[in-house]
Amino acid sequence: MTGLKSQRRLAAQILKVGQNRVWIDPERIDDVEVAITRDDIRKLIHESVIKRLPEKGVSRARARVLHEKRKKGRRRGSGSRSGTFYAKISKKEAWMSKIRALRKRLRALKTSRIITEDTYRKLYTMASSGRFSSIADMERYLKTHELWRKR
Numbered sequence: 822m823t824g825l826k827s828q829r830r831l832a833a834q835i836l837k838v839g840q841n842r843v844w845i846d847p848e849r850i851d852d853v854e855v856a857i858t859r860d861d862i863r864k865l866i867h868e869s870v871i872k873r874l875p876e877k878g879v880s881r882a883r884a885r886v887l888h889e890k891r892k893k894g895r896r897r898g899s900g901s902r903s904g905t906f907y908a909k910i911s912k913k914e915a916w917m918s919k920i921r922a923l924r925k926r927l928r929a930l931k932t933s934r935i936i937t938e939d940t941y942r943k944l945y946t947m948a949s950s951g952r953f954s955s956i957a958d959m960e961r962y963l964k965t966h967e968l969w970r971k972r
Contacts, residue, residue, distance in 0.1 A: 828853050831862045832871045842874040919955070923948040926956045940968045 825845060833840040845853055849870045856862050865871045890896050902909070927948065931941040944959065953959040963969060 824854055825850070828856055828862060828871075831859055832866065835859065835862055835866065836871075836873045838873050842876070844872045844874050846870045846872075920948060922956055923953060923959060926959065935970055936963070936968060937970055940970075944968075 829840050829843050829845070832843045832845075836843065846869075849865075852870060853865060856865055862871065887896065907915075924945070927936075927941055927944055930936045931938070936944070940963075944963075947953065947962075948959065953962065
């Protein structure tokens, strides 16, 4: 291979690639060794004795596998987290998702006539003030205070 150093260099310049991306046909090495001018190299390129190798990319296979695992909920433990507690989901976003869930549940209870309008309004304001930590908490409150509509 050392005998082809200048030919490889010339081919790289002509093909506008790095020397590592120049492929020389191993069957026609004798012809390449004889070629010493740029014209000779161009002729060999035309004959496909010397070719440009494709660029090597970075494989996304591992990234895809990790992405699938994260979608399943894996790899999200305490060791994988960086930043403060509210760095991933801000307090505001957490509040928004909680209050929307509570209000949606309240609407469902009202439309299915499980609670009265008055109870709905009372619980709505309580939810807004941050009284309930979750839907389950709100329903526990309904049960203990017997606010379900009497059948």
